[in-house]
Amino acid sequence: xxxxxIAEHDHATVKPATLNTVTAxxxxxxGDVHILVAGANAAEAAxxxxxxxxxxxxxxxxxxxxxxxxxENVAAQVLxxxxxxxxxxxxxxASGKNVAPRVAAKLDVAQISDITxxxxxxxxxxxxxAGNAIATVQSSDKIKVLTxxxxxxxxxxxxxxxxxxxxxxGVADSGKSSFVGREVTKSExxxxxxxxxxxxxxxxxxxxxxxxxxxxxxxxxxGAGLGASRAAVDAGYAPNDWQVGQTGKIVAPQLYIAAxxxxxxxxxxxxxxxxxxxxxxxxxxxxxxxxxDYGLVADLFTAVPELVKAL
Amino acid sequence: xxxxxxxxxxxxxxxKVRVKSDGTGVDIANVKMSMNPFDEIAVEEAVRxxxxxxxxxxxxxxxxxxxxxxxxxxxxxxxxDRGILVETSEELxxxxxxxxxxxxxxKEQPQLVILGKQAIDDDANQTGQMLAALADLPQATxxxxxxxxxxxxxxxxxxxxxxxxxxxxxxxxITTDLRLNEPRYVTLPNIMKAKKKQLDTFxxxxxxxDVAPRLKTLKVAEPPKRGAGIKVPDVATLxxxxxxxxKVI
Numbered sequence: 001x002x003x004x005x006i007a008e009h010d011h012a013t014v015k016p017a018t019l020n021t022v023t024a025x026x027x028x029x030x031g032d033v034h035i036l037v038a039g040a041n042a043a044e045a046a047x048x049x050x051x052x053x054x055x056x057x058x059x060x061x062x063x064x065x066x067x068x069x070x071x072e073n074v075a076a077q078v079l080x081x082x083x084x085x086x087x088x089x090x091x092x093x094a095s096g097k098n099v100a101p102r103v104a105a106k107l108d109v110a111q112i113s114d115i116t117x118x119x120x121x122x123x124x125x126x127x128x129x130a131g132n133a134i135a136t137v138q139s140s141d142k143i144k145v146l147t148x149x150x151x152x153x154x155x156x157x158x159x160x161x162x163x164x165x166x167x168x169x170g171v172a173d174s175g176k177s178s179f180v181g182r183e184v185t186k187s188e189x190x191x192x193x194x195x196x197x198x199x200x201x202x203x204x205x206x207x208x209x210x211x212x213x214x215x216x217x218x219x220x221x222x223g224a225g226l227g228a229s230r231a232a233v234d235a236g237y238a239p240n241d242w243q244v245g246q247t248g249k250i251v252a253p254q255l256y257i258a259a260x261x262x263x264x265x266x267x268x269x270x271x272x273x274x275x276x277x278x279x280x281x282x283x284x285x286x287x288x289x290x291x292x293d294y295g296l297v298a299d300l301f302t303a304v305p306e307l308v309k310a311l
Numbered sequence: 312x313x314x315x316x317x318x319x320x321x322x323x324x325x326x327k328v329r330v331k332s333d334g335t336g337v338d339i340a341n342v343k344m345s346m347n348p349f350d351e352i353a354v355e356e357a358v359r360x361x362x363x364x365x366x367x368x369x370x371x372x373x374x375x376x377x378x379x380x381x382x383x384x385x386x387x388x389x390x391x392d393r394g395i396l397v398e399t400s401e402e403l404x405x406x407x408x409x410x411x412x413x414x415x416x417x418k419e420q421p422q423l424v425i426l427g428k429q430a431i432d433d434d435a436n437q438t439g440q441m442l443a444a445l446a447d448l449p450q451a452t453x454x455x456x457x458x459x460x461x462x463x464x465x466x467x468x469x470x471x472x473x474x475x476x477x478x479x480x481x482x483x484x485i486t487t488d489l490r491l492n493e494p495r496y497v498t499l500p501n502i503m504k505a506k507k508k509q510l511d512t513f514x515x516x517x518x519x520x521d522v523a524p525r526l527k528t529l530k531v532a533e534p535p536k537r538g539a540g541i542k543v544p545d546v547a548t549l550x551x552x553x554x555x556x557x558k559v560i
Contacts, residue, residue: 070477071440071450094470098452101405101440110406110525113435123529128433129328133337136530176449176483180465180476193471197559222560230489240455240469240490247349247429247489255559265327272537276557278549284542293540293557296549306546311560 001031001121004085005055006078006100008093009037009045011067014052016194017091019155022052024148026156027118028087032056035163038077038170040067050165053157063170068179069095075102076171082107085143086121092147092250093193100147109141114250116152130246130269150193151252151273185239187226192244195225197255200244200271203231204260204282204300211237214301215259217308227251227271229261245270259300263288280304312365312481314357315421316391317372317412318350320382321432334530346382349427351389352487355494356457357425358390365459366423368392372415374408376400380510387505388497394510399522401515405433407522409441414518416446421482423464428453428486439486449479453488 003025008015018035025033034057037046046060059081065073078099082088088103090096092114104111116134117125123138124146192198199219205211211232219226228238230245244251246269256274261267263279263286271277272291279292280303289295296303322328323343331338346354360366371386373379374397383394397411416424429436443450451466455474458465459481467476469488515522543549553560 068475071443071452075444094453097436098440098450101437102444102450104437105406105409105441105444108406110404111435111437111441112526113437127534128531129322129337130431130434131534132328133330134532134534135528136532138527138529139525140527141525174449175480177451177477177479180478182475183473185473191472234490239473240488241471241473246431246434255553255557266324276553276559277540278553289542290539291537294549294552295540295542296546297542298546303546307550310546310550 001029001086002084003029003031003033003087003089004081005033005035006088006090006096007035007037007045007049008091008095009039009042011039011042012044014045014048016155017093017150018049019052019158020150020153021089021091021148022054022156023153024115024118025087025089026054028089029121031086034059036061036078036081038066038074040064046165050163051159051161053160055161055163058163058165059168060165061168061170065171065173070174070177070179071098071102072174072177073171074099075106076174078103079106080171081168082143087144087146089146089148092149096147100145104145107143107145109143109145110139111145111147112137112139113147114149115146116149130265131272132265149250151250185241189219190223190225192225192227192242192249192251195253197222197224198227198251198253199224199257199259200227200229200261201232201238201259202229202261203235205232205237208237214304218257218304221308221311229267258288259304261288262286263291312423313368313370313419313421314360314366315370315372315416315419315424316350316353316357316386317424317426317438318354318382318386319347319427319430320344320373320375320379321347321430324348324431330531330533334532336528336531346385347427347430349429349487351494352489352491353425353427354386354389354391355492356487359492360459361390370395370419370421372397372412374399374403374411383510384505385497387508388501389495393508396510396512397515397518398512399515401522402524403522404524404526405435405437406441406525407520408438409445410520411515411518411522412438412442413445414520416442423482424484426484426486428488439484443484448482448484450484451477451479452486454485455488455490457485457491
């Protein structure tokens with residue numbers, strides 16, 4: 001029962017989501033855990049993966065076809081070795097969600113998305129209906145293809161392991177899709193899914209300028225990641241990858257400060273596992289207060305700057 | 312060129328579902344049902360492509376019980392030309408739906424299949440990618456912009472860290488994200504017109520697909536409840552609580 005983890009990486013480093021996925025993989029079976037690093041000139045990422053505690057072997061597939069993480073090629077790379085494994089785990093990130101179902105369909109097995117707990121080798125827990133219910137599902141398939149909700153599992157130690165690195169031949173390009181370009185949101189702030197503190201703003205901010213003017217100083221003061229509600233993103237106040245919620249990022253920081261967010265169930269689905277939640281809202285009936293440890297009924301335009309000063 | 316748009320009937324996004332007391336599922340009796348919001352965006356996108364003259368026919372598909380006809384009528388009221396219902400009372404999981412759609416892709420030969428990225432009931436986010444794999448088509452998931460040019464389609468995708476753009480050879484599979492478009496409101500005249508549009512029904516075995524579920528749901532439970540905390544009177548108290556009580560800053 002060897003278990004395979006598909007690494008999330010940028011060819012040079014391994015992304016933190018991989019570490020949580022390794023922990024889930026260890027819980028799946030009693031056998032070894034292998035990691036596939038499918039990339040281009042990604043020897044550094046493969047070396048980093050080999051240091052993750054609990055990993056027995058790194059399979060490094062290096063090919064120009066894997067440079068841009070195209071789903072068709074990455075899936076083919078996974079399928080080339082899939083038969084050796086009882087479980088194949090992807091982090092439930094944009095990239096993992098993109099590739100995993102292709103692998104499952106080609107293997108003719110069901111995929112179990114967003115697992116938050118491993119009950120046994122074939123039984124897993126996952127949230128449904130925006131986290132308003134938790135389903136326990138059992139798979140009868142020979143190979144289990146899983147995506148892992150990173151907030152459900154602790155991160156494995158990034159250092160301390162000494163896995164062997166085995167090179168695998170990279171797949172040929174599918175020829176059906178090509179990469180055109182990327183617009184990366186530049187930020188000095190921590191990534192939302194890895195941030196210890198997140199400061200999130202809602203539609204009440206009123207404009208992109210106000211969002212920056214009011215929320216950024218608080219994030220800077222706390223060294224926090226910046227998040228937003230769907231309403232704020234839809235209104236153009238914040239970039240799309242800041243969206244926290246059912247269909248955006250699922251986060252569980254030590255501290256989550258929601259300012260001007262009413263707390264639709266879709267938003268709560270993305271942040272209610274945070275350790276401590278603070279809500280600042282003018283409307284004392286706002287649903288966000290029902291999950292907040294500390295609620296402050298106040299106008300965010302005065303309360304947030306005051307908070308920045310008091311910290 | 313034809314576009315196929317699969318649509319799913321789900322519990323309306325405004326409904327807060329309740330877990331049944333016997334733990335067998337969520338209670339959806341007498342609950343408002345609607346088209347999955349991401350699928351509505353998919354229908355809208357297909358109809359806009361038709362209005363631009365890129366597409367000649369928009370075919371909506373739904374898989375499930377007979378009531379999915381209502382969802383298909385909604386799609387046709389937005390502007391889909393006809394509907395296909397794959398009728399079954401079996402529980403359908405994403406792999407089974409992808410296989411049914413693959414059979415319809417073989418039959419209808421669309422150049423594009425546009426689906427919602429995930430359904431808001433099972434939150435699986437699988438069907439589009441599975442269909443693409445089964446039909447051996449390229450895919451662009453989480454689309455926020457779609458441009459067809461000749462035999463290619465350029466799709467801007469919402470990914471972690473920003474946006475990326477891919478170019479796919481047609482035929483291709485696209486799944487929609489929230490910011491692709493804002494679906495129009497359906498008007499009464501269009502609802503009336505939709506009632507007269509063609510709607511064909513198939514059974515899964517007519518399409519040669521085994522839809523038996525692969526996953527067994529053992530239990531559905533309430534998530535651990537998070538109790539409301541306290542209200543603090545002012546910022547100073549808040550900072551003090553965070554420092555001394557919660558010890559998170």
